[in-house]
Amino acid sequence: MTQAKSNPRHRNASSLLLALSFLSALSFGAAALLAQDAPQGPIAPPPDHHVTRIGNEPEPPAPPSLPESEIIKRFSQKEDEYLLTRTHFTYKKTIRIEEFGPDGKPSGEYVLVMEPARDPDGKLYEKVVQRPQSTLQHFYLRSEDLEGLQRIPAFPLTTTQLAKYNLKYLGKEQVDEVDCYIFQVKPKTVDRQKAYFEGVVWVDAKYLEVVKTYGQWMTDLGPVQSIKDLPFNLFETYRENVEGKYWFPNYSRADATADLKGQQIPLRIVVKWTDFKPLPATPQATAPRNPSAPANP
Secondary structure, X not given: OOOOOOOXXXXXXXXXXXXXXXXXXXXXXXXXXXXXXXXXXXXXXXXXXXXXXXXXXXXXXXXXXXXXXXXHXXXXXXXXXXXXXXXXXXXXXXXXXXXXXXXXXXXXEEEEEEEXXXXXXXXXXXXXXXXXXXXXXXXXXXXXHHHHHHOOOOOOOOOOOHHHEEXXXXXXXXXXXXXXXXXXXXXXXXXXXXXXXXXXXXXXOOOOOEEEEEEEEEEOOEEOOOEOOEOOOXXXXXXXXXXOOEEEEEEEEEEEEEEEOOEEEEEEEEEEEEEEEEOOOOOOOOOOOOOOXXXXX
């Protein structure tokens, strides 16, 4: 991840391989994800990484130094702050979708670059700033097919959303040399009209802010696909420190396999947010059209 050298909490996404398996309807299994943009293959990542596994019947974790309710309260308050603050920043968002051949090497890709813009009413939205490029062999994508990605909330556990979830403390773990509390997140109920997050969050044990998430969005019909016709739903997302005090998502990745007329096509999507800069102040500025909050509150 990109971060100021003076910041002691530097996180290097390429240094972590994590396999998760925990008690939930997701059955995450051994989902191995390497956070890097030029992988060797979609199925078998290099073996020289430490793997931490959370089993279906984990040992009872030692209680955190703070009450669990206090940890949750504090990180959700910071989620409120980051949700509001990010609407006042511009950035470059690059979406890269890769196909992989039988040899495990990339055989085609689709690249879309976007950034925030304001409409005549002052509302923020994401516009395409570079013509999409595609060498995909099995799929044809349009920029509007990726609109579902814009509806994935970047900050799912704000204070207004907490009452809709059950959070379970799973223990502690280091993420890129940062001690973190781990919480399992499950919606109390699901329905047809609104998607809810189900997965795991990592919370910096010192500063009590979310530094990583892994999971999917659910309705009563099951996992929500973020891209039309492509089976991406489980995303691992890292965050970056901006201006030394805000933690915004800057790297998100998902692996999947598409069944195309009996042919199994391994796929990967990587979304990167870079070049965060404050937006120029304007009295007409309002919340973005697709803010990082649930689309149907």
